[in-house]
Structure formats: C-alpha cells, structure tokens
Amino acid sequence: MKKLSARRRHPLAALVVLSFALAATGGLYAALAPAPQAHADDSAQSLAIEQGKKLYSVGCASCHGTSGQGGSDGPSLVGVGAAAVDFQVGTGRMPAQQPGAQIEKHPVIYTQAQIDQLAAYVASFGPGPAVPTKDQYSPSGADSAKGGELFRTNCSQCHNFVGKGGALTSGKFAPSLKGVDPKHIYEAMQTGPQNMPSFPDSTMPQDTKADIIAYLKAVDSADSPNPGGFTLGSIGPVSEGLFGWVFGLGTLIGIATWVAARTTKAKKS
Template sequence: MKRFTAWRRRPWAGYAVVLAALAAIGVIYAGFSPQTERAQAAAGKAQTAEDIEHGKQLFNKNCASCHGLNAEGTKDAEGNVIAPSLIGVGAASVDFQVSTGRMPAMNPGAQIPRKDPIALFDTTIETDYEDPERREAAERQKAQAEDNLHDLIAYIDSLGGGPAIPPESVTNPEGGDAALGGKLFRTNCAQCHNFTGQGGALTGGKYAPALSTNDVTPTQIYEAMLTGPQAMPVFDDTTLSPKDKQAIIAYLVETREEPNPGGWGLGRMGPVSEGLAGWLFGIGFMVLAAMWITAKKPKKLKKS
C-alpha cells in the first residue's frame, strides 16, 4: 500500500493516469462503434496481395488517365480539379460510383449521370436464360465482373481507409421503419430529391437523381448517404444512425410500390405538375366552354 501511495505522488503519475484513461476510452469506442461493426461484416471476401495487384492493373487501365497513376487526382493548367484524389475515399464510395456506372466517366461535367456499368464491372448481367450454354457463359461473366469490382475496391481501399460497404443487415428495407423514414426523408432529402424521391434540378447544371426506380438498390442509397457523391452532403453515422438510414431506404422502397388512390399520379412531382395540369385541363376546358356558349345564338334572335 505504501509503495502504491509513493508511486501516486510521483510527478508523472497524473499524466500516466490520463493516458491510460484515454487509451481505455479509445478501445471501448472502437469495440462498440457501428463503423467497426460494418467494416468487419462487409469484409466478406479477404483482400489478398494478389487481389490488390489485380485491382491496380484494372485501375491503371480504366481510371488512371483521369485520377492519376497513384490515384492522387489531376488538375488542368489553371489548377482546376479534373478528377479528385481517391486516397481515403473508402470502399463504399468506389462501389457506389462504379456499380452505378458513373465511373469511369465518359466526359467531365457539372454532373456525372448514372448509366449502365462497363462490362468489366457489370454485376447486373442477366443470367436467367433457358439455354444452358448461354446461362453458363453469363454466370461466368457476372462472376468475373464481381471479382473485378472487388479487386478494384481492394486496391483503392489499400491506399487509405474510408467508409466500408454496408452489410445487408443495415440496408435491407424490411428491417426499417418506413414511417420514421418518411419523416427523416422529408426533413433531410426532399428539398433536392422531391418528397417521393423523383429527383429535381439544382444550381450550376447539377441535379438530384431520381430514387424511385428499382435499379437504384438499397445498398447504393446507403452508400450515397455515407459518402456524399457530387453535390450531395455526407450523412455519416453521427448525423443519421444506421437505423435512420435503413428507415429512409424502407420509405423509398415502399413509396415505389404505393398506389395512387386519388387517380392519376402526375409523376408524383408535387404542386408543379398538379398546377400545370390545372391550367392545361381545367382552364382549357373553361375556355372551350365559354367559346361554345358564346358561339351558339338563341332562336329568338334568329326570328327577329
């Protein structure tokens, strides 16, 4: 006991206690952090040196011309960014950009549009063919595309950490609260994407893409919130928790299948399309009715 009391009275004892407390807090936070849990769950297939080397070859062939040989990004003669650095962007960002076909980009611009992924990374290949040979060839092509995408992600991720690809447990819409998701979506997303995810125009030639089609997968929606591509802000886990993101996904998926009990949905674009329909059909009908009434002369006037 005396030895402990003497040790505690030393000048550096207080600093040692503070450092130990900070280390303990860091270990506890890392153990319970949702990001760590997702990273462990999303690992799935191990990243080997061979995978990373193959991913580097794919990067040099398809991405380096814009992003630089070391993924450091490139600028034009005036110092304007042509392609950003990919160091530290994380696996989720690469998966989102490549799986949606935005990368590799055909032309630089204010907004990179969604398109079909290139064949090397197209994991959406149709494999449901009756012909066994055609089905087998499509399955091989799809498996190769999945390996290519995994290896490219492994290479970019090896350059610096970042958000991991979320597991299905947090992207599955069936596990989300659609009512809560509707409130969160209207609060955080509807200003750009419209209250039903139809998308909308932004400034400077940019736009918020539509989220109402089935080709926009739950994983891609989650990755977009996690990484904030282009004009979209980042909604990390301190802003929207994984459960909140899952609730928003549940709301969007449910909205796609929701009927229109009031009749014609008018694209669910809100008061703009409804007002346009009112002017074209409502006032147009009134004008035609007025023309018909004034064009028909009473019989009494004809006799006189």
C-alpha cells in the same frame, strides 16, 4: 517382468513418457486444429489489393493519379473508402467516359469481383466508409413512414418527394431513385457522390438510412396506392398547376362561354 519393472524405476522413465505424451498432443493438435483464419483473411486481402492495383493502373490512374492523389481531371481518392468505389463503379459512373457537369449512370463494365478488388486497393489509400453489409441496407423490418418524413425533410428538395429526381444549377441534376439498388442508395448517403451531401453514421444512423430505403422501395412499388388520384408523373406542383390551369380553368371558361351563348340566344328569341 523383472526387466520391465527395472525400466520403470529408471530415472529417465518419467522424462521419456512425458516426451511421448507431448509429441502425441502436438501431433493431434496440428492435425485437428482449424487453419488460422486471420492469416488466410490477410492473404486474401493482400491479393485483392494487388489485383485492384492492376485494374486501377489501367482504368483510373490517368485521371486520379497513380497513388490516388488526384489531378486536373479527377479528384483525390485518399480517404473516400471502399463504399465510394463500390457506388461509382458499381453504377457505371466510373470510369468516366468524358468530363462534364455531372457524370451519369452507364452500363457497368467491371464484374463485382473486380469492383471489390478496386475498392480494396482504393481503401488502402486511407480510412473511409466501408461497403455496407446486407443487414445494414436491407429495408426489411424498417419503418417506411418514418423514412418518408426523413426523406421529405432531407432529400425531397433535390430528388422530389417520391424520388423522381429533379434539375439543379449549371447543368447538374438529382437523378431518379426509381429502381436503384438499396446498397447503392445506402452508399450514396454514406459518401455523398458529386453534388449530394454525405450523411455518415454519426449524422444519420444505420437504422435511419434503412427507413429511408424502405420508403423509397414503398413508393417505387407498382402496387403502391395513390390517395391523391392521378400522379401526373409525381414531379410536383408544376405539372399539377399546369393541369389545373389548362384543363380545370379551361373547362370553367368553356362552361361560362356556353352559358353566355345560350343566354344571349334566349334573349334574342
């Protein structure tokens, strides 16, 4: 006991105890602290960009340039953002099979993981719209009635008032929106692919885009009621006018002819 008391009174005793306490605290923190998430995220992003560069070199560089600068066969990709890549590649429009007035939708040849890698690499060319989250494009809780007003004002001139699509000039067309994934509809509004104007969040907020998506999903539903009767393809006044002239007016002419024939026969009798 005398020896232990003497050690406690030693001038370096407090320093030794403090050193042991700091070492124990540091060891516990190193063992129990969570891994640095930011560093892990940066590493995953760098790996995605590296893999995306390999995919880009094989499938995209011949038209868009080795650094996305564009060329005679493809536009520049600088600043288009990840959303444009996710839309174009995710709908099979890219890589394009051949140039033309408009690139049409085709079966997708990349997996979603590869599309994400391509999007990450193209996004590294310059800032642009990011791929939207499910909360942004989900029509759940959105106002489909308001979305219908917005769609008829901004979109129906090309896509038809229920999204059936329509013809444009020089061999181009507005595609049908029937069965299109809500994420791709949102990305199309964000990025303005091909002939479509873009509607960034500064022009059309996220909730407004969700309202439009809710309207398109409502009219796309098989259970959607049609108070006007037969839809006649829902392609607008051309089919409706043709039906009126051929069947409506044709029926009236047939009735008038029948009445005239009966009247003439009665007079002869």
